[in-house]
Amino acid sequence: MRPGDVIVCVGDSVTAAGVYDGFLQAMLDRLYPEAGIRIVNRGQGGQTAGAATGLLRSAMDAEHPTLATFMFGVNDTRWSAGDEDAKAAAFTDGLASAVEFAASKNVTPLLLRESHFSHGQAPDEFAAKVNGVFDRLMPAQDAFAAARQIPVIDTPGAYMRALAAAWAADPRYEFSPDIVHPNSAGHAAMAGEILRALGAGLPLAAPLAAPTGPRGPLPLARLRAERSAGPLYAAFRGAQRFTAACTLFFHSRIRPAAAGPVVFSATDFQSSRAPRPRMPASAPSRTWRCGATGRS
Template structure:
């Protein structure tokens, strides 16, 4: 089985240069922050993570954040357009991420490198003259497996990155190194899974790659590391790291308390969550930990009147991260901040690159054109204010109660296979499951396959759960699929639905027998065209103890 271990990010963290001892980059009470660079910046993904992290982590600061990335740009080009694009917003802090285009996609060349560093010096002088501080960021690497010249260009980029870091030391400019750790993270992941990539086109990272990029910048900032920690020990409920609790009650069958947070977590959209297995973003920067000692069985977590998750006693004893669990009000608020930020970016881009770059002299001089620019700028500012308002933390009633719902934390997926014409055809993961190449991925009940497996049509996906039962019992499966679904339990087919439909949890329900010991549940989703996914909710019928086996 090839899988990226869940401990990979933590193991890799031990290899990263310790951020402790290096001066952190301060964020003032009122800042105008610019993300500046080429198409990788223009993608507005690592930039969006930085923006959302800052807005949510500092809800009381006045932060105005702008993305002025330009596809195809170089450092020299950035210096030339600074007065036109950036200076008018009067920045106080500029994150500079150039280099990918500066190396000209050629082997290492000292003349190219020298020209790049000279341009970085010029841009640094321009930023300083504008009265702003600078953070020099090394560019992201390329994926050598997606280039004919393999790792050749990474060798050139490595020398350029070394020069950027030396430049920061020479001029006292703060730096954030993305290139070197991300290159190593990519290399280590490919040892486990040769098909692994964060950079599908070899240049532009995907959302998970941008999360990795943002992590290496955010760990350099002087910001609270995490959202909070709650510990229940006996009858005592304590909180720390930005969280506080009140009105706590603890009984044998229920725990409840009022939870107040000093800040919201940063949203991590589904398309980026694969990056959480690569870097310890949650563990180091974004965790809302809940630890409960001395429990047995399964426990349902509710916030207000809404049940949002189920955990085993073992999971709660080890500590669970509540920060980005779907359905929690803090995660929903963080997602709203993200969504508003994306809207703001699009409106800012339209105003800057559309209206602002109008070349027709007659239109530029028309009063309506100026009015449109002013209105667009006002709307961008209003969206920024809406982000800051949405980022205000709150207080919520949190409770745990005993549950018969099965707690799921992951699921195993086999590689996508072409669909056969016969719906009842049995595929290799069904006839020889132990020989299949299973990949374990996070799963809490609903999964859109596209961010994990990519866009695929006319195919089948196999998913597997391994469950341990302390006695023979029945399990009620409440399911949904896009499109068709076949469920097999311990080699016996329990459900077959040859349908074309969207993913809606609860479309199907079936009671299945479990044996004492290890049970194998196999789910085959048949995909036609468009989206595809799987939803699983499971409840134990009776007094048996059933838990997921996830080595």
């Protein structure tokens, strides 16, 4: 990263929620208070990778981005099983259009893997079927990225590690109460991985280490404890502890109902500045109580 960078987060309703990008802005402001690095949200509920180019284009004139992250996949499954090859082709075609447009505007593209459909440790039949498609899309994205030497950030890897830690304490805990949208703890885990991949905590404008061996999908920069980073690295370690604390905080707010199904309290998996997307008719209906927001 460099002073004055403008990072546009392009995606579907997971991005439109305005949560993980809010964590990014807060941490970058803390690490580099004078650098003027800005995070811009260009998420829109219900969108597929085919919308990525238009969403990025909408930010070009007003925001002048230097980097763009793209996170799609959930809606590219079309919320149904079958037609995996056609869905994967449409998914990568949308990504190709977006990264080509980004390159034409001197915007560096970064791809994020999106999280899966889940209701805890044992997914139901609907989630299992749709994840069968989703599990074809993410490898297709990796192959696309490898061929074009575009970095891929493994956000769901961090998400699942944090979730596994929560499950060790209580196997009923969920990061996605409505089956797809992460709560704040899930967003915090993803934000921590994005920060690490961007090299947050290292001096700005420091070149990324050159990759060695065959270059495939990159987890960008595995942050090294370099002495030259000094207090910045120490601050980033604080940011890592912050994301871990967020996970533990939201996990601690689980409160079982007196009877019937477990009710989870997770403050906001959807930001108030983005309308909650409608679930497709084919998706099973569930109701969850969401902490202070009172929404369900």
